[in-house]
Amino acid sequence: MLDNFFNFKENGTDFKTEILAGITTFLAMAYILGVNPTMLAEGGMPVTGVFFATALSSGIACIIMGLVAKYPVGLAPGMGLNALFTYTIILEMGNSWETALAAVFVSSIVFLIITISGLREKILNIIPIDLKLGIGAGIGFFLAFLGLKNCGIIISDPSTFVTMGILLNPPTLLALTGILITLIFYIQKVPAAVFFGLLATAVLGVILTLFGYGAGDALMPTIPKQIITTNIDTSLFFGFSKGFTQLFSNIPNLIMMVFSLVFVTFFDTTGTLMTVGRQCGFVDKDGNANGIEKAFLSDAVGGIIGSICGTSTVTAYVESATGIGIGGRTGLTAIVTGILFLLSVFISPLILSLFTSSVTAAALVIVGILMVAQLNEVNWESKIVSASVFMTVIIMVLSYSISIGIAWGFLTYSLGTIAKGKYKEMGIGIWILAIIFLAYLFFGL
Structure with missing residues (x-):
């Protein structure tokens, strides 16, 4: 039955390979279970609630991908999108x-x-590839x-704004x-390098704590007494329903938030699906991807499910790509990944206690x-x-805002194109975006 549904033979794979590929993909993605709650908690959200939302939405989205698209692709709250969510929007x-x-x-x-x-x-053709x-x-x-x-490792400084912290501080x-x-x-x-790096760091943190280095410090991991939990925090479920009033009370703010989220999601998703589709052999020589x-x-x-879960x-x-690299070619890979995300809900005390900000720093850097x-490719x-690219990167980091960085990049590109005398080549889409970003930067709209 599975062979008929997923066409194992046609895709050059088998049941065992798909299971192993799904496990491998999960291990490569599992760091998000520790990183996402830590990051979104800085925006005022409860850590346990975010963990449940992350695991549940990832599991459901992966299973949908496996059943509907039959692509061996895992889904979870996106890195970059969670930063945009917390540090810019909130x-x-x-x-x-x-x-x-x-x-x-x-x-x-x-x-x-x-x-x-x-x-x-049509949208892909509006935005210059170098800006993407x-x-x-x-x-x-x-x-x-x-x-x-x-x-x-990096801390604030009254003279230079930022400087290097004290590296011998145990959490650092x-x-x-x-x-x-x-x-x-x-x-x-190493397959799933980020996950195994996090795991090794967490184990090292536990050992240091047991020997008295950093004991009592909230940034150091400790082993929880209750590893398996039945207390699932669903407080964020449908939490978005309480935010519609504020969202629609400021239309320019609404446009900027939604545009930033759609923009980053659109190009991140396009790049990812085309990349893995090409690796699977789903993309032909003309760039057309079967079933994309x-x-x-x-x-x-999956994005809608994530917002509902919180x-x-x-x-x-x-x-x-890690699962695909060992032979995953069908939706069963994604389904196995999804099931493992769902099962991780029940070991949240262990994961949340081990994957602290000191441990997840490595994932963010890698x-x-x-x-x-x-x-x-620029x-x-x-x-x-x-x-344009330089201004995008440096302003995004120094202003601590992804949307401001995007705005500076677009305006620099528009100004440069006009100065070059090629304003007729910009297209109506770029003009509209330039006007929106201009209003956003100078008038706070």
Whole structure:
């Protein structure tokens, strides 16, 4: 029955390979179970509630991807999107987390409409590819900065704004050691390098705590007495319903939030699905991917599920390439990944106690490295492009805001194009975005 549904023979795989691929993909993605609650908690959300929302929405979204699109792709709250959710929409714009969840819900509906209506190709043609790459790389730098800041490697300074922290401080030293361990795993191409790096760092933290180094420090992990739990925090379920009033009370703010979420989700998802689709052999020489519209549909539905459960936007993960790398070719891989996410709900005390900010710093830095690699494809010979990408990256990090970085990048590109005398080539879409970003930066709209 499974062979008939997933076409194992046609895709050059079998049941055992798909199971192993699903487990591998889960291990490569499992770091999000520790990173996401830590990050969203800074926006005022309860850690246990975010963990449940992360595990549940990821599990359901993966299973939908496996059944509907039959792609071996795992889904979870996106890195970069969770930073946009917490540090820009909540902390920088001053919205409540309920309003932020409402924005995720609306943006996911918009993404679903874009997918169903067939507007994806037209939108892809509006945004210059170099800007897309620059924004992705900028988010990578931003994530790495967050990781270094949260663990104390980088701290504030009244004279220079930022400086290096005290590396011998136990939580900071643990984070630095974890980054080095994970980096070694990554360089050695160890499967699920990020997850095993986190696990090794957490175990080291427990050992240090047992020997009295950092004992009592909230940043150091401790072993929970109750590893298996039946107390599931569902307090965030449908939490977005309380945020609609504030969301629609400021239309310019609504537009900026939804646009930022849709923009990042759209290009992150497109890049991921095309990448893994090509690795699976689903993409032909003309760039057409077999069944990719169903994969986009599954991704859009996953975003809606994430907002309902109470987390930032759920999207496809490029870490799915690890499972594909050992032979995963069908939706069964995604289903196995989803089941493992659902089962992780019952060991939340263990995961939340081990994956603290000192431990998850390594994941943020390594994911940042992966995202920054996009700069290789930027056309640096173009002065307009190089200036736009540079401004996107540096403003995103220094302003502590993904949306402000995007705005500066677009305005720099628009100004450069006009100065070059090529304003007729910009297109109506770029003009509209430039006007919106101009109003956003100078008038706070």
